[in-house]
Amino acid sequence: MKALIYNPDDELKLELQEIEKPKLTLTNAIIAVKGVGVCGSDLVKINQNLVSRGSILGHEMVGIIDEISDAMSKKYGFDQGDRIVSSHHVPCLNCKFCLNQQESLCETFKKSNFFPGAFCEYLELSERHLQYTVQKVPDHLTNEEASFTEPLACCIKAIERSGLKNYQGKAKVLVLGLGSIGLLIAQLVRFYRNDFQLNCFDIQDSRLKLAQLLDLDTCLDEDYDFVFLAAGAKASVDTALKLASRGATIIVFASVNSDAVFNNNEIYYKELTVLGSYSPNLTNLKEALDLISSKKILVDKLISHKANLENLAEKILETKNQNGIKAYLSLI
Ligand SMILES: [Zn+2]
Ligand SMILES: [Zn+2]
Known part of the structure; x- marks a missing residue:
């Protein structure tokens, strides 16, 4: 099968190679990849050489079950031909992180990437993926829309961690940075707390215009309760x-960026809470597909550049140079 292999010596760092297709066993399923969103984290890994030579990146995947054993099919209710999404990692559900809604910090989560990655024609999902992370895609969704399940789930997790859903009284919310993640978060804020003042900001005009197309307010105010x-x-x-x-x-x-520093006295005197949010919990993945499916969150305008396996590296560059929102790899 064809795969895009990370090669730090290659000019564009992604090299198209022929490699062996993963094989069906009694406890996995083979997925024909149909589409993959290019995540900001893929770009950071490529640009900063954070992965080892030979790795295959890509995880915002939608595909079709190409092969599945009878045993797995019976046990989890998936059939050959089903269109599915799956996140790349599966948490253990037993460790201290998993028991406290921080599944993305779980050791098992980090080690459980689907194999070999998604920038290729076929990948293998383990039994635990079939059990916990695979979801069938409703017929009315495009592959492009379905590919937003994992990134939207990350954003739902960020909203959960923020405490915004249960905030008492009126709040003012600012979303800074209107790439695909910012535009998803802003829509989620509006969805969960329509009663809040929501402003969005980016230094790029094209992104502000896209936010306005999504009916988001791009004014800047001050004294925000959530940023x-x-x-x-x-x-x-x-x-x-x-x-x-x-x-x-x-x-x-x-x-x-490493030159960006949080001023501790601002945190101290204003009693700020500064928290990070990275990857989703299992429940976030389910909710994400529901919100995309019911069109409560609109994702179809967020892909600015479409690529194939042959030109993905060039399209990623183009996305950057043209201030695009997001590149998407199509394998159809
Ligand atoms: Zn991602
Ligand atoms: Zn765990």
Whole structure:
């Protein structure tokens, strides 16, 4: 099968190679990959050489069950031909992290990536994926829409961690950084707390325009009770601290540049809560597919560049150079 292999010596770092297709066993399923969203974390890994040579990246995957054993099919109710999404990791559900709604910190979670990755034609899902993370995609959704299940689930987790859903009284919310994650978070804030004042900001006009298309308010105010930081530049950290009200919560949902520093006295005197949110819990994945399926969260405008296995590396560059929102790899 064809696969895009990470090669730090290659000019574009992703090299198309022919490798062996994963094999069916009694306890797995083989998925024909149909589409993959390119995640910001894939880009960070490629740009900063954070993965080893030979790795296959990509995880925001939608595909079709190509092969499954009778035993797995009977046990979990999936059949050959089913269109599915699955996150790449599965938590153990027993460790201290799992028992406290932080499944993405679980050791098992980190070690359980589907094999070999999603920037390729076929991948293998383990029995635990079939048991916990695989969901059938409703017929009315496109592959592109379904591919947002995992990233939207990450955003739902961030909202949960923020405490915004149960906040008493009226709050002001700011989403800083309007890439695909910022635009998903903003829509979720509006969905859960329509009674709050919600503002969104980015330094790029094209992104502000897209936010306006989604009916999001792009004015900037001050004294925010929640600031979602979905941009990692130094200036965005400073802005988040400056615009946070007394007692505010800042949710860090971006890989922040190393020159960006949180000013401790701002945190101390304003009694701020600064927390990170990275990857989802199992319940977030289910809710994400429901919200996409019911069109409560709109994702179809968030793909700016479509690629195939042959030109993904070029399209990723183009997305960056043209200030695009998100690249998507189509294998149809
Ligand atoms: Zn992702
Ligand atoms: Zn665990």
